[in-house]
Each structure stands twice: as structure tokens, then as C-alpha cells.
Amino acid sequence: MSVERPEWWYCLRHHRVEPREGCKNADRLGPYPSREDAENALAKVAERNEAWDNDPLWNDDLDEDDR
Numbered sequence: 757m758s759v760e761r762p763e764w765w766y767c768l769r770h771h772r773v774e775p776r777e778g779c780k781n782a783d784r785l786g787p788y789p790s791r792e793d794a795e796n797a798l799a800k801v802a803e804r805n806e807a808w809d810n811d812p813l814w815n816d817d818l819d820e821d822d823r
Contacts, residue, residue: 763787766797 765786766772767779773794774784785801788794808814 761789763789764791764794766794 763776763786765774765776765778765781765784765788767774767784769779769783773791776787778784785797786794788797
């Protein structure tokens with residue numbers, strides 16, 4: 757018997773954390789394993805975007821000499 761673990765999403769439309777029964781997935785980020793992780797979804801997105809923006813292997817704005 758498997759135990760279903762709760763999953764949480766961050767709703768981009770309502771700017772709040774939701775359980776499985778919430779808005780459609782196109783309007784939210786997740787699932788996350790905990791409510792706290794979902795609450796920090798936008799911070800994690802910003803952190804990853806910053807890392808990717810500054811990664812020379814993925815930065816299309818850099819010249820070949822800058823890589």
C-alpha cells in the first residue's frame with residue numbers, strides 16, 4: 757500500500773500556495789513536496805534565472821571570445 761504524499765503548487769494567477777485541487781497547471785508552478793517549498797517558488801525561479809543569465813555556457817549574448 758502506498759501512501760500519497762501531499763503536493764503543493766504556487767498559483768501565478770492568485771499569488772498563493774494551493775493544494776492539488778486548485779487552478780489549472782498552466783497557471784501555477786509545481787508540484788513541490790512541501791508548502792514551504794511552494795511558498796518560496798518565485799524566489800527559487802529568480803535564483804535560477806540569475807544563475808542561468810550569468811552562465812557563459814548558456815548566455816547567447818556573449819561572444820565566442822568571452823566564453
